[in-house]
Structures are given as C-alpha cells and as structure tokens.
Amino acid sequence: MSIRIGIMGYGNLGRGVECAVRQNPDMELAAIFTRRDPAGVHPLTPGANVLPAEKAEAMKDAVDVLILCGGSATDLPAQTPHFAQWFTVIDSFDTHARIPEHFAAVDAAARAVGTLGIISVGWDPGLFSLNRAYAAAVLPQGESYTFWGKGVSQGHSDAIRRIEGVLDARQYTIPVESALAAVRAGSQPTLTTRQKHTRECFVVAAPGADLARIEREIKQMPNYFADYDTTVHFITAQQLAAGHAGLPHGGTVLRSGRTGWENEHSHVVEYSLKLDSNPEFTSSVIVAYARAAYRLRQAGETGCRTVLDIAPALLSPLPADELRRELL
C-alpha cells in the first residue's frame, strides 16, 4: 500500500513535494489543501484532489502524512501544532532561533492525541544539521563551519523589495573562496561574518527612483546587509527575468578536527550541496522524511522529532537487508 501524502499550501514548496511524490513509487498524492479558492489552484498531477484548508479534518483517514508547505514566519508556528491533532505532520520550519519553542508546541500537540511530527526538515536546518552533528561527534576536538551559497536568499530578496522605489530584486549569498580554502586546509581560522560571505543584489528600481538612496538603504540594513560586503546592480525587469529566474542555492558544512595522543593529526570533513532549485531539493528531503514519519507512526511512536532523531534507514524505500548489502 502506498504512503498517502497530503500537501498543505501549494506554492514553490508544495509543488516541489508534488514532484517528489511522483519520483517515489511507494507514495501517492492524496490531496492538496489550499487557503485560496481551490478552483484557482492548478496542480501538475492530472486529477489531483484540491480541497480548502478548512476541510482537512475530513481527510484525516485518507492521508498518512500531511506535509506543511507554508512559511516559517507565521504559517508553520500555527499550522504544524494545529494539524498535528489529526495528522502525522512534517514541516520545514527554518527559523533556527525559534526551533525550541516550535518543537515544544508540536510535541505537546502530538502527544496529547497520539500523533507524530517531524519539524525543520530540509537542508538547513536538515541535512546540514545532520552533518554538523555527525562531524562534531566524531571529531570532538575541532571547529565547525557553515557556508551558504552561491544561491538566492529569498529572505534577503524580500527585504530589498520592501525598500521604497524598488520594484523587484534578487539577492545572492556568496561564500568567500579564500575563507573556504583556509578551512579546507585545516587551519581552523576564526572568521567574522564579513569574512565568510558577500552579498550581491540585482535590483529593479521604479522609474525616477533615487538609486543612490536605494543602494545606501540596502547596504546599511541591519542584520541583513550591514555586516557584509554588499554589491548592488541596478538592472531592468527584463534582465531580472532573463538572468535571475531560478532559485539555485547550496552551501558547505565543514569540520576541521584533530586526533592522536598529542592531537598531532588533522582531518577535514566536508559536505556540500549544489542545487539548481532550492524549493525542489528541500521538498525532496521532506518527502524522504515523510516515509520515516509514516513508519514511526505505524510503529506506535508519538510526539515531535527532528532529523537528528531519525535513523537513516527509515528514509529509504529499500528493506534493511538490501540497504546493508547495497549501500553499507
């Protein structure tokens, strides 16, 4: 029997989940839920069942895992605990600082009724977290580093769009190659924010807008840009559409550590992602963890989990003996 997947929210991430479900023969798309008018939602899957979000409860016996595809700012903190009352849930909550409170809310909601949730699934948090945890456990005497990019930061692009006179924008986060090289060489450098990443912005300004002011406002924006070396390019809407339509991303997690009685040997562990489509890759990670969520719930487990709690074998469609034979 297939694992029946429900998608809550049909944006880039929801569409990515739909594509990923199609690549996994042990899964099927049970329903797409939307807060928009279902008539205006056009899934890729012929005949897909599109329902209003408020009708989700009625589908609780027809969906094995509900994947929440909303945003971390306001959607997921409310939705994940809410839908845990009826469903095995999984989300990609990515506001690192608020993970403890989100975990507590989902854990309480799931335990109250005996369901299960996995939160913060994707690549960071997600696969990058796994690699930070594995490498730190293996090399306790060491330093960890995370570099992001080159890739589009949607949060930073949105921040630029909110500046007066900006019609559209795309922001790339770029790791500093010399910093990466120093870490790869095992020198365990101490790196400031500015030394690790640069930011490059492509901005479409309104006709007659004060470009110097826009550039200044971007470069001085606290948290987002002030601590970075930032370059700003003004381009046309046509140029933005032609050259910056995709959502590539990626990055690198490194740990540099030492072993030996006198710490005489050096080791570097590196994990890197080069992604053509950030939302589709994130969706693919979520769908693999949906398989784990389904299995854990079938085994009677309840409460909230993160990727750190999930054994890798639970992600694979292969039976345990075949996994050992083929991949170990």
Add this chain to the structure above:
Amino acid sequence: MSIRIGIMGYGNLGRGVECAVRQNPDMELAAIFTRRDPAGVHPLTPGANVLPAEKAEAMKDAVDVLILCGGSATDLPAQTPHFAQWFTVIDSFDTHARIPEHFAAVDAAARAVGTLGIISVGWDPGLFSLNRAYAAAVLPQGESYTFWGKGVSQGHSDAIRRIEGVLDARQYTIPVESALAAVRAGSQPTLTTRQKHTRECFVVAAPGADLARIEREIKQMPNYFADYDTTVHFITAQQLAAGHAGLPHGGTVLRSGRTGWENEHSHVVEYSLKLDSNPEFTSSVIVAYARAAYRLRQAGETGCRTVLDIAPALLSPLPADELRRELL
C-alpha cells in the same frame, strides 16, 4: 558516570581508540585486551589495565562497550559474535561482500543472550554508507559515486609485499580528477574501474631482485591492479620511511540527481574526507558509535545494528534540547 570502554587488540586501530576515548570526557578506558604477552604492550594511557584476551569474560561487568580492533579477514568474523555473549560490542568489519553473513552471526549471538552489537563502523563502511543512503533517499532519480583517496591502501600495500623480491611497499589509491569533475558537473557519467582511480606504488626491492618482473607482477595482479592504470616507483627503505610513513586517506561520495515534474533541475550532493590518519579517524567514528551502543543497550535494545540503524543524536554527548538549539 563514564562509559567504560574495553579495547580488544592493540594495533593502530586500538591505539586510535585509546586516543579518541581521551578526547571524550564522558568515556574512560577500562581495559585493553591483547593476544600478545601483556607485558609487551605499552599503552599511551598511564596505568592502563592490560589483560590477556582470554581473561575478557571476567571483565564483563567492568566494561560497558567492548571495541574490537582486529582485522576483517579472520579476527572479526570470529571475535565479534564470540564476545557478544558477554559484552555490548562494536567493530569496523569492512569486507563489504561479507557484511550480510557477519551481521547475521552477530545478530544471532547478541539476541541469544540479550546483548547488542554495531558492526562495520568507520568511514567506508560507515560515514560514506550514511551519505550514500541519505542522498539516494533524497534524490531517487540519480546516480551515486564513491571515490577513494588520495590515500594509502593497506590491503594493496600488503599484496605488493607478498611478491618475491619485495621488502616493503606503500600503495596510494588516487581518484581521477577528470572523472570527479564530470560527476560534480552533474553529467552522471558511466565510469569504468580504470576511469575512476589510478594506483601508485612505492616499492623497496631486495638487492639484485628483478625489478622488471616485480613491476609486471604488480601491474598484472588480478582484482588488485590489473583493472587500473598503475605506476611503480622503486625507492630505498630510507626513502620509504622518510616520505611514506603516514597512513593518510580519504575520499568522496557524490550523488547527482534530478528533480522537477520533467526532471528539469539538477543537484549534486558531495561528502568528502581528507584524513591525516586513517586508523585514528576510523577509531574516532567507532568511539562515537560506542556511545550510541551504550545508550541503546541501556534502553533495553538487543541484536545487531549498523550505522544505518542509528539516529544521529545518539552519537552526541549533548542532551537533545541542546543539540536542537546548537546544531539543528
């Protein structure tokens, strides 16, 4: 209370475990067991308890996890099931083709008496296996690649040493850069054995030995060298000691896959290790999994496990909430 570690076999790997235990404050070295005369074994740890291997049973209540540091050819197939009758055991069994039978033997031994074992822990099998499993689960439409090196293959070095007229040898396995580059570029090439790795041998020959014959015997050796482009350098024992004393190794696991409704987007996941000391890094992985083995046994679990069955959080000394806050 510390996790009390026993080491069975005090070679490069056993010494590496001893060093790794020292780096983990929640662990202590309980005993080193040896088949040699204990008086001839000189541990790095002052006052370490060195006992004959046949006295291990008497220490079963003083050791929480026994780490088996013998070889995969003959030691571990016998030792791991044998010592599972008294101990939680962990080994680095690395003969890929024989993992299923080794798993079955350890599983039967451990279940019969209610102990637990984790086999085939290290980096390949081990961390590389994890990365093959994670990446294949996330990108089902894709190809996986494993490259080893540049590093010393002890098995290949040993094979050269068995040739008549060879006094000593060191063999380096070297990945072919152009093949790595093609995989990284996402082209999913089909690669033969010869296209993936080359082999470079440094050989000390006996005085008057027939160098041409030795070189021919190396290059034509089935399984080990015949399928590779191999270069042979004859050097002196002094040169070997000066330039090739270490045991560096490493390698790269890649998966290149596609997502999207029409598989229109490409992604590359890469995991790589650069290790100054293969045995010390392997030992460090084993010691992290010893923590997991201890916890699983404390939780009442029994039978055989591999790295694929172990949730990453079990490897870390950090409590779950701190792991989520710091590393997720």
